[in-house]
Each structure stands twice: as C-alpha cells, then as structure tokens.
Amino acid sequence: MKFFIDTANLAQIKEANELGILDGVTTNPSLMAKEGIKGEKAVMDHYRTICEMVNGDISAEVISTDFAGIVEEGNKLAAIHPNIVVKVPMIKDGIKAIRYFSEKGIRTNCTLVFSAGQAILAAKAGATYLSPFIGRIDDSNWDGIELISQIAHIYSVQGFKTEILAASIRTPLHIVKCAEAGADVCTCPLDSITGLLKHPLTDIGLAKFLEDAKKTLG
Numbered sequence: 595m596k597f598f599i600d601t602a603n604l605a606q607i608k609e610a611n612e613l614g615i616l617d618g619v620t621t622n623p624s625l626m627a628k629e630g631i632k633g634e635k636a637v638m639d640h641y642r643t644i645c646e647m648v649n650g651d652i653s654a655e656v657i658s659t660d661f662a663g664i665v666e667e668g669n670k671l672a673a674i675h676p677n678i679v680v681k682v683p684m685i686k687d688g689i690k691a692i693r694y695f696s697e698k699g700i701r702t703n704c705t706l707v708f709s710a711g712q713a714i715l716a717a718k719a720g721a722t723y724l725s726p727f728i729g730r731i732d733d734s735n736w737d738g739i740e741l742i743s744q745i746a747h748i749y750s751v752q753g754f755k756t757e758i759l760a761a762s763i764r765t766p767l768h769i770v771k772c773a774e775a776g777a778d779v780c781t782c783p784l785d786s787i788t789g790l791l792k793h794p795l796t797d798i799g800l801a802k803f804l805e806d807a808k809k810t811l812g
Contacts, residue, residue: 595773596650598781600761602629602640604647606784609650613787618650620703620725620761620781622681623657645675652783653703653723665692672700678761679703679722684712689719696720703759713745717754723779726751728772729762736761739771746776766790 596617599610602625609615621644633641641654652675656667664687668680672695680695681703682688692702696719703723704716708731716724726745728738745758757778763769765790769780 595777596779597787598651598653598779599787600625600763600781600783601775601785602626602631602644604643607644607647609786610787615787616648616650618652618677618780618781619644619648619679620741620759622655622705640677641671641674645677648677650677651679651723652677653679653681653705655705656683658800659685660688661687661690661694664688665694669700669701676746681684681725682721684708684716689715692716692719692721704756705761706716708741708745710741710748713756713758714752715747717749717752717756721756723739723757724758725759725761725781727762728760728768729764731762732764739768741774742772742777743773750776766792 597615597616598608598620600620602621607619620633630745631637634691645652656664658664658667664682671680672678679701682692684704684706692704695702701722703725704721704769705725707713707726713724726741731741733736742760759779759781760772760777763780763782763786766786769782769786772780
C-alpha cells in the first residue's frame with residue numbers, strides 16, 4: 595500500500611518525505627486555504643514546489659463543476675509537472691471529464707466518493723485513482739472501511755485498474771484497517787502517519803534497553 599500525505603503544508607510534506615516512506619501528496623482547496631495560499635498563480639506555484647519536493651504523484655484539485663471548466667483547469671494543472679494527477683469531483687460532468695482526460699493520457703483522481711456505485715462509474719470512465727472518504731462516511735453512521743472492502747472486491751472481480759485511494763483518514767487504526775481491506779493507497783495527515791510509530795511497549799522496551807546499556811557500558 596502506498597502512503598500519501600494529505601496536506602499543503604510544506605514543512606509537514608518535508609517531514610513525511612524524510613521518513614523515506616512517502617509515495618505522494620494529495621491536496622484540495624481547503625488545505626490550500628489553510629496555508630494562506632490565494633490566487634491562481636500562488637496555487638500553481640505551490641503545486642510546482644510540492645512536485646519538486648516529492649518524487650511521486652501529486653493530486654491537484656479543480657474547482658470548476660462544469661465539463662468545460664474542469665477540462666480547462668485540468669489541462670493547466672497537468673501542464674505544471676509530469677507528476678500532477680488532476681483531482682476531479684464525483685459529479686456527472688466530472689465523470690465526463692475523467693473520460694476526456696483518460697483519452698488524453700492525463701491521470702486523474704476521482705474525489706468525494708461515498709458509494710460503490712460511484713466507484714464503478716469512476717473506474718469505467720478511466721480514473722487513475724478513486725478517493726472514498728471513509729472518515730466522513732463513519733461520521734454519517736455508515737462503515738467507511740466496509741466500503742473500501744466492497745470496492746476492492748468489485749474492482750478485483752471486474753478487473754478494473756483504478757487504484758483505491760482511501761481518504762479522510764482520521765487515525766492510525768484507519769490506516770491499518772484500510773491496508774487489511776485492500777486499499778492501494780492511504781492519504782493521511784502527518785499525525786496519523788507518525789502515529790503508526792507509537793506503541794507503549796516499544797517505549798518501555800527501549801527505556802529498559804537504554805538503562806541496561808548504561809549499566810553494561812558504565
């Protein structure tokens with residue numbers, strides 16, 4: 595399973611990349627706004643900076659909701675860097691745009707996915723990645739991990755090549771469960787990634803080793 599970090603914060607991207615396990619980055623307009631990135635040129639420049647930092651796929655999201663607007667934005671984003679993946683919403687014109695981009699050789703990430711039916715449409719249209727939002731599904735009293743399992747089964751049976759990119763990750767346990775359920779990628783906040791490092795028995799064991807080492811070397 596690949597690890598993407600879900601942020602537009604350059605310091606967090608750098609920290610995750612230095613771990614040596616980072617495969618890519620996902621962003622969205624909300625994450626850009628959180629970093630104070632405003633204006634088309636500033637957004638484009640920020641995406642370019644991220645692409646220069648990380649050797650992997652970088653999802654850059656369109657903000658248009660009509661076919662012509664999505665295509666225009668997507669073409670501009672794809673021209674920034676070869677690693678850009680155009681992030682397109684799961685709407686009617688989004689599906690049409692994904693098919694257009696697929697035929698043009700432009701990779702896509704279909705976002706805001708909440709059902710297996712939507713996942714089938716995205717795969718049929720030729721999406722490179724599919725982003726089910728499991729945390730938000732859990733918030734609505736449905737099971738986000740179960741949706742990952744369902745989509746993974748359908749894609750396996752039907753031979754779809756679209757990769758399942760589990761999004762809206764809230765905890766390190768979400769990451770583990772997504773790996774078990776068959777997600778190809780998890781995109782996570784930095785604290786969820788680093789949270790995988792933590793276990794109280796590791797801390798206790800290390801403290802004991804260091805204590806004994808002092809006795810031996812002392």
